[in-house]
Amino acid sequence: MSARPARGRILPRPRVLLGSTLVAFFVAVLVVQAYVNAEFTGDHIQDEVGDQAGVPSAILRGGPIINTTGGQESTTRLPERTIALTFDDGPDPQWTPKVLEVLRRHDAHATFFVVGSQVARNPELTKQVVDDGNELGLHTFTHPNMQRLAPWRRELELSQTRTAIARATGVSTHLARFPYSSKNAAIDEVNWKLIKEAGALGYLVVVNDTDSNDWQRPGPDRIVADATPAGDQSAVILFHDAGGDRSQTVAALDRFIPRMKARGYRFTTVTEGLNLGITAQAGAHPALPLNPRAPSGDTWRGAAVVWTVGLADGLVTVIAVLFVVVGVLTVGRTLLLLLLATRHARQRRKPGWRWGPPVTEPVSVIVPAYNEKEGIEAAVRSLACGDHPGIEVVVVDDGSTDGTADLVDRMGLPNVRVVRVPNGGKPNALNTGVAMARHDLIVMVDGDTIFEPESLRLLVQPFADPSVGAVAGNVKVGNRETTVALWQHIEYVIGFNLDRRLYEVMNCMPTVPGAIGAFRREALAQVGGVSDETLAEDTDVTMALCRAGWRVVYAQDARAWTEAPTTMEQLYRQRYRWSYGTMQAMWKHRRALTDSGASGRFGRAGLPFLALFGLALPMLAPVVDIMLVYGLVFWELRETAIAWLGMLALQLFTAAVAFRMDRESWKPLLKLPLQQFAYRQLMYLVLLQSATTALTGGRLRWHKLDRAGLASPPAADGVRVPAQKRHVTPPPAGPLPIGDGRTRGSGDRQIPDQLGRVHGRVREHDVQ
Template sequence: MPDRFRPRRPRTTARRHGRVRRVAPPPSWTVLGMLLVVLAGVLFVGAYADAAFVPERQPTGAGQDGVPDEVVNGGPIISAGDERTRSYRLPPRTLSLTFDDGPDPNWTREVLRVLDAHQVSATFFVLGAQVARHPELVREMSAAGHEIGVHTFTHPDLTTMPGWRRRMEYAQTQLAVAGAAGIRSSLVRFPYSSHADALNDRDWPLVTEAGDLGYLTVLNDTDSRDWALPGVERIVENVTPSGYAGAITLWHDAGGDRSQTVEALDRFIPLMKARGYQFATVTGGLNQALADAGVRHEVTGNPTASAGERWRGRVLVWAVRGADRTMSGFGLIFVAVGVLTVGRTALLFLLAGRHARRRRARDWTWGPPVTDPVSVIVPAYNEKEGIAAAVRSLATGDHPGGIEVVVVDDGSTDGTADIAEGLGLPNVRVVRKPNGGKPSALNTGVALARHDLIVMVDGDTVLEPDAVRRLVQPFADPQVGAVAGNVKVGNRDSLIAKWQHIEYVIGFNLDRRLYESMRCMSTVPGAIGGFRRQALVYAGGMTDDTLAEDTDITMALGRAGWKVVYEETARAWTEAPATMGQLWKQRYRWSYGTMQAMWKHRRSLLDRGASGRFTRRCLAFLSLFGVLLPLLAPVIDLLALYGLFFLDRTATAVAWLAMLGLQTLTAVVAFRLDREKLGVLWVLPLQQFVYRQLMYLVMLQSVVTALTGGRLGWQKLRRTGLAPAERGGTA
């Protein structure tokens, strides 16, 4: 087994289970915080690029008192950057084709194809978000001699935004264009703009502000209204100027089905050329108009961007594309989680339900009653709080063949052995040994046990009077090598304990019914498990190769061809961790130990016979439902939170409630099968917001620890001992 998967021997003098003990590394909240900040940033960029922060468009209803007459009655190109406002028209028989809302990977290419076929240059007023998503299209436009203008980053109604947001819309689009094609633009067209005579008092400040920023505002003379899909003939009619007047025509190359646009464009260009029109970009037509007027000034529509602008633009492009890929990845993960969740639920309902019905049938039996004597091994290390109750519950069991209890004190320093001896029970032996670890204590107990049926019980666990008798009944089947008992949470008063109670019933006991049906049981719990001595010897006994010795030995038995089954009626009551810190330590050890066991037995995937069949089934289930699903499941909550802020809230809430409903249905089935009362399930929705997140983090840190070569020492939990009211009976 690789060193990185072995329990680490710490650099302290305190010893636990035969090795130097290193306290589990605490959650790396700094690293986690940084990851969350990065993730939040990615999601913010994605939401911004998807116009999630754009307010709804407001009706205009404003007058034109503040708009200069020369603008209202002027042309579609407006310069308002100094004390004098000027507007310009294109010369007669000159047309400029302008396209808004792109680039689009499908329709922009079709438009470019038509323009290239007719050898015509056009002006594209692009959205920065789309440029960042499709920078190659902007490069193609620029290389083909087309002109690029700014149409904002997210297509908002600029009149509803403060000045800093408007400037950011322009600046981010400029950066996207610079990153994509290495150029800037001196042209801007506002979303929802129209003709010059439609400018009102709400629009005019935008024009003057844009002029102060160095932009020429470009409106239009004719509007194709192709977004309404009026038909090819109507589109051509809409953009055709009257007489031989020059015109800036408005088209769209994105935002929906643009097949009519492409067809109309292919018809419009030769039609206008036949009427003697020439086509130019906006600045090309403007420069011709200036030259005709004797003005010696040439406007450059797309000057070269600086090196700094190009680099910042590339970063912006990478950020938007990275955010899009992240959201696409989350979408795939969402589907994967849904498939895994639904698939697991279907298997549970089908196989676990059939398992329960078969066991409850009147004619069900394991075979002749098992009355052979049983040896119960109790490994104990500093268990003074619960050892007396545990040993007494074992020694007074009602198994007819008799019960021998062997308490193996593993170097306790709190008087555990003295308490066990002080009970004075005749069928209890206490063995003291130097600290060597739980596997060593179990192997010692097995070696000293007088009987061939072995039951292993943790020192903090209380068994019901009939638990041992019921646990060994499956050994009537000679193929059964081990039996998993039914572990119950005894201390259910706190909210944390209630959550664990639900998890034990759903995640452990219901799963064991499924795993028995699939012949791939991965864990006989340390709290209560029965074994044949022959099977233990054949599998090599307990080892300290992993921190999950119960999973390790169970997988070894399965590989050896022994049947491992679940006996729901053999109940053991254990004390669950009462604090988040204690819970973290326990589950961290469990999850990390399980991954160690998976790694240890991985080579048997290619084995022939029973070993290969078991390992392939077992590791497939553990990998999918024990590791992959917990790692991916946070995406459900993340997308739900994202959706409540940036997507359709109703659809998001319905999807999240559907997942909760599926979990609740699973819980109800599990509780019914386990004969538990349903009242505690009121805390299940709360479990989604706290407990489940903690389990996600535990699994994440376990995986990171394994992948980075970290090691983990045994974690001793603090116990308070189960109160009498907390033992026995089903709550």
């Protein structure tokens, strides 16, 4: 039977699904937020009156309550000496309560034409309006110009407001007023069409007899004068309880109501006045209930509207707060870098500055290698041919299946040894190499990394200071041909190398990179060697050294060239492991926060700093771009562009400082703005998935990246130069220093467990 073909993936990869879900969620929320936050101008602004030929003259000359329900076309006025106060654009949490207070004080009721989005945001206040005996009417959901909307959208504006009212108060309404409407005489054919549409939905449309012009804020006296009807005429009077400072409106009401009552006027709601008019105009239409009970269906739909608006408002508020947090963190990091990293750079540039007497002690270089055939030869040659005296290279082949060890064997370098161990992971390979090493200065190097000829010598010079337990070198991206790799080059210079200067000054270096790091054997033995308890073994061991009281410093001139991932997929896998491992290491060493001594100093400086600038800031950085997109589409273009460009300028400034300190060309920084729209979002998803994995207790396996190999260390401008060769002296014969015991021999033997992590049988080959 032939094998069945492999089935394609039905569901997307988890990270793709996670990213797509997050993007869709944020887009949906921002669209909702933009919809409910549609900015509107005051009701006094209106379009020019168009053709009125199709509008019945009875409507143009009629009363302010227009009834087109059931196909009829009629209007109603209030009885003489009757006033219906109407308030538009609310409810407003500041001004509506003040208006309600004035109404209660003078025993008057009014009709509030509310905006649905404001009802959703202020449900308790809306209910208070009804509980005080006032009436509600619809003023649309987002206060748009209804003439410019499609029919389905016009209906939605009314129905959403009705359901929001139902949820907030339990009542319904049969009244509607369109934004930017005014008097009967201003109704043209377009508006007449809208009025008839509303009538078909069962709404009476209310315009006004008198406009108080309170939107102009001309002063309470003028507002009172404009609102006063002529003679004993009735009036539906337009006021506003939202849309700006309404203090003059409140003051004017406090004078207007008692003054008109003294003239014999009564104050009603629109529906109460309408019902009074029915008595005067018998047969016009049946009496309508005041604040009728809402159908249960409207209440449930209104709950969805209220919750959606609340979610959108809440999330945008969170995003806005996070935007401020990102800004504070970015500015804070920049200031710290200017103060501390530049101090580090100035110190190194002082004439004659050095760590102490030249360090000429021999060095053992440990190269853990698992399937590194593409780059192992160039890496080993660059190490073995360094200009430091007494270099020993120990290549620990960690169960490779691609002939990595055989390639090193065939190189025939006299100061290179190959140790074969069963596949047990990088920490086990490193500890094995340390146990096999002859010397007390240990350099750990990844199998895809190429050293410059002087890098080893420069890397170990800080050991002239006896308090130094480890040294971090300067990792450079060697394959900068692709955009993805070039972005990583920018990140290495800004995010890693510049930070290491700062960390050294603060004495809380969290990571000696696996690509180029040096250690004292004594320091490694004190912390139990390289732990396999996290996926970031380099961060784990560095934190342990800091907690043990050893200084960890940065040698910026000791450069190592590494091969960075060239695709987004490979980059994601690598950074996922790094981020997850860093979180593991921080959790493992969390007790440093409450420790005393050196451990406590590291815990209260290094861990919070790493949490803020290594995890929180990269995870929150996309907030800047979210606010950019939101602002460009839904907010003020100028202010948004200025804010985003300001953040970008700050990043460019920091990047320029970092590139200058590293003596790098500024040309790659031309791609930094583009990096904000792709690379940063990827890092956000990496950190988010890492945090999710950590919180859920998931396990992450090791991901081997595809390598093409670097043939030689690139020059500063990216052009490769041949690795230098020199005569190397074979290591002296004699016993191997392993822990407290010293043994020598070939063939299979058991490695002592003096570092607590080295197990298994090892095959050692001295290359002759």
